[in-house]
Amino acid sequence: MEIFFDLWGLELLEEAARGRPVPLPWPLFQGEDGRVVCLSRLKQLESLDTLPNLQLYPHQKKAILQVVRQMRGRAILADEVGLGKTIEAGVILREYMHRGLVERVLILTPPSLVNQWQSELQEKLCLSFAVNQLPQAYSQGIRLIVSIDAAKRAEHAAKIQSVFWDMVIVDEAHRLKNRTTLAWKFVNQIQKTYLLLLTATPIQNDLRELYNLVTLLWPGKLQTYTQFKQAFMLDRHTPKNIGELRRRLGEVLVRSTRKATELQFPERQVKTIYVSPSLEEHEAYTLLWRQLHLAYIKLSTQEKNILPMVVLLRELCSSTQAAGATLARLMANNRYKYISAEDAHEVSRVLQGVISSKLEYLLRAIDQDSEKAIIFTEFRSSQEQIVRSLREQGLQVVAYHGGLSRTAKDRIIEVFRQDAQILVSTEAGGEGRNLQFCRKVINYDLPWNPMRLEQRIGRVHRLGQTQDVQVVNLVLENTIEVHILYLLEKKIRMFEQVVGELDLILPVTGRSLEVELAHVLLSSDSEAVLARQIEALGTQLWISRCRYEKAKELNYAILDGDSQSEIPLPAAKGSGQ
Numbered sequence: 001m002e003i004f005f006d007l008w009g010l011e012l013l014e015e016a017a018r019g020r021p022v023p024l025p026w027p028l029f030q031g032e033d034g035r036v037v038c039l040s041r042l043k044q045l046e047s048l049d050t051l052p053n054l055q056l057y058p059h060q061k062k063a064i065l066q067v068v069r070q071m072r073g074r075a076i077l078a079d080e081v082g083l084g085k086t087i088e089a090g091v092i093l094r095e096y097m098h099r100g101l102v103e104r105v106l107i108l109t110p111p112s113l114v115n116q117w118q119s120e121l122q123e124k125l126c127l128s129f130a131v132n133q134l135p136q137a138y139s140q141g142i143r144l145i146v147s148i149d150a151a152k153r154a155e156h157a158a159k160i161q162s163v164f165w166d167m168v169i170v171d172e173a174h175r176l177k178n179r180t181t182l183a184w185k186f187v188n189q190i191q192k193t194y195l196l197l198l199t200a201t202p203i204q205n206d207l208r209e210l211y212n213l214v215t216l217l218w219p220g221k222l223q224t225y226t227q228f229k230q231a232f233m234l235d236r237h238t239p240k241n242i243g244e245l246r247r248r249l250g251e252v253l254v255r256s257t258r259k260a261t262e263l264q265f266p267e268r269q270v271k272t273i274y275v276s277p278s279l280e281e282h283e284a285y286t287l288l289w290r291q292l293h294l295a296y297i298k299l300s301t302q303e304k305n306i307l308p309m310v311v312l313l314r315e316l317c318s319s320t321q322a323a324g325a326t327l328a329r330l331m332a333n334n335r336y337k338y339i340s341a342e343d344a345h346e347v348s349r350v351l352q353g354v355i356s357s358k359l360e361y362l363l364r365a366i367d368q369d370s371e372k373a374i375i376f377t378e379f380r381s382s383q384e385q386i387v388r389s390l391r392e393q394g395l396q397v398v399a400y401h402g403g404l405s406r407t408a409k410d411r412i413i414e415v416f417r418q419d420a421q422i423l424v425s426t427e428a429g430g431e432g433r434n435l436q437f438c439r440k441v442i443n444y445d446l447p448w449n450p451m452r453l454e455q456r457i458g459r460v461h462r463l464g465q466t467q468d469v470q471v472v473n474l475v476l477e478n479t480i481e482v483h484i485l486y487l488l489e490k491k492i493r494m495f496e497q498v499v500g501e502l503d504l505i506l507p508v509t510g511r512s513l514e515v516e517l518a519h520v521l522l523s524s525d526s527e528a529v530l531a532r533q534i535e536a537l538g539t540q541l542w543i544s545r546c547r548y549e550k551a552k553e554l555n556y557a558i559l560d561g562d563s564q565s566e567i568p569l570p571a572a573k574g575s576g577q
Helices: 007-017 046-050 058-069 085-098 111-125 154-161 182-188 207-217 225-232 242-249 279-297 307-318 320-332 341-351 357-367 380-392 406-418 450-458 480-492 513-523 527-560
Strands: 028-030 036-038 074-077 105-109 143-147 164-170 191-198 233-235 268-275 373-376 397-400 422-425 440-443 469-476
Touching: 046 085, 058 074, 058 085, 074 085, 074 207, 085 111, 085 164, 085 191, 105 111, 111 143, 111 450, 154 182, 182 207, 191 207, 207 225, 225 233, 225 242, 242 527, 268 357, 268 480, 279 307, 279 320, 279 341, 279 513, 307 320, 307 380, 307 480, 307 513, 320 341, 320 380, 357 380, 357 469, 380 397, 380 422, 397 406, 406 422, 440 450, 450 480, 469 480, 480 513, 480 527, 513 527
Parallel strands: 074 191, 105 143, 105 164, 164 191, 268 469, 373 422, 373 440, 397 422, 440 469
Antiparallel strands: 028 036
């Protein structure tokens, strides 16, 4: 038997010989021929042989080999947004699993990305993961993806920390920047061999955040915080000895930039169509808004879940079919929680037989366009109406939604690729699937959660797309959709972002933007009041965006820029445009 080891590996062997636990990553594995070899001698990724359809970009393969060979499975993956950190982490995981070093895997993500991680790992890496199965799954040795917000809660945290995980992956790891927070302490106390932290901006505000992330990976790598300050900080916001700092970080952090990869990213062409509502649609919307406002002001201060209150308004912005179907169910079940039975019947009467203005526009526009397109809607009723109407025009149309089996979903995507002109999809099509063979996305309605909108666009506008991408937004005038688009375009500047940046811009504490929009709309009794509240919300979002831009500049200056002995952090930007 031949044994390869480095000094670090020898130290572990000595600790194990003394009967002490070895908490750090084991660098050795036994090959099929019985040899025990060190991963630092690894020359190729054997797991790729089992994934013939997965094509890695050079920067991805370099990062993966660097993590496995040199960093022993503990690293910060800090590629710029859009360069494929998820795939890098997945292949690293697959390589360790292939070599029998990893079985139990825990992936912690923001709530909005849980399902996307599950889809990406299944479809690209053939890795099946359970999602949010709490708490029964912890001791079963399975692969698990959990929202970090749920996992860190006391009733779950202790169970997670009682299991020894072979690998833990944390997405959007910049959320662990503060070692005094519950999230940082929770991850730090998880028993784990390998740890991958994914973030495009490991530094958000000051250098202590970087120190805290590295400490999660390798306690003592940057010595004590006092020693780190003396060596690398003029103050919390100004680094020094940048060359040596980058050398130290190079032992635990891998990063590629768009400029360095020289990859060509397609342009994103965005067009907004403002559709005038019919008199009936406007009357129904106004009546619903007024009644829901009256119901809202009667709510107790303890009422938290107000999103169900706005479902009818959201559906009406999508289609009369969707709103009418919900009203019919409410009346059939005699459930009138937020609006009176009389008003429900009146809205239903107004909408009876009314064709959605958006649908009328869509049918005219599609009839003049022979290009493949994906039409996204939030609601199944809207989807059914769109599919039926387009097929009546003689178009080849397929429908994709979450109620389909995986086999059926695969078949529909292949039909769309080969034959159909139009794919009409609910939000299920916005997660995981890569549809770069199409370049046109039509947002039939605007989700109130911008992350869903970003996921829609990300199905076609990502690495591998060879053409410029067209994004068409259909917006119903004189409704909340106009205000949502204003926030997205003018304050967040979402359509200028790279897919993946939005989660770094939106606030990470307090209420989600979706809930904020619901409160703003329902607390307003007129269009003028609504406009003022939307502007105030927009100012908060603009400040958040500026903070993110500052963080990007800071990370570039420290991690990517020309070596300097001292680099002052970028000055804060204003809160207006």
